Amino acid sequence: MKPVAPPRLCACGKIVASGERCQCQIINDRARKARHDRRRPSARQRGYNHEWRKARQEFLKHNPRCAMCGQLANTVDHIIPHKGEDRLFWDKANWQALCAHHHNSAKQREEHRPVQS
Ligand SMILES: [Zn+2]
């Protein structure tokens, strides 16, 4: 006969059957995971946005004109869509200054581009 392990007393004060997890642990785990999932992209996003804002300003200082029409540019576009890839994202050779109008049409071009394998 297998000996039955005695129930344990959880830190929250509840008696928990052996081998089972207390409700408080399950709730804690779930809350921690939710916090983690929420925080991870936004914290990364914040750092990324800050770096990008600085880099973009610097780039526009040196490339103040739209690459398409020569008007004053206010956005930096990625010539090859970076699709979240850091290397393409930060490669200045892949950047071009664009005015709002041409930035919008560049975005449209990207969306209509066939998916590459
Ligand atoms: Zn508990």
Ligand SMILES: [Zn+2]
């Ligand atoms: Zn333009």
